[in-house]
Amino acid sequence: MPLYEYLSETPGDPSKSCIRCSRGFELRRPVERPALELCPLCKNPVRKVVSRVHSPRVAKPFSAKAAKNAGFTVLEKRDEGVFEKL
């Protein structure tokens, strides 16, 4: 189930948003359900926020030498994989 993020249409207006939607909240909803239009708490309009892209931080690959120094066994690929035709 995808996780959607919702935010009040009027996050700066305390009379038209509650503590949850003024800060934005996340909600899991089945894809087939229509987007949430009202805050479940205060019933004021909310809009769906395009999900933040959680881009994983790519770790800098360390060199084989550094890996060996760190105690890892370094395996080097010597040839391409052999595929058997089925």
Ligand SMILES: [Zn+2]
């Ligand atoms: Zn609210």
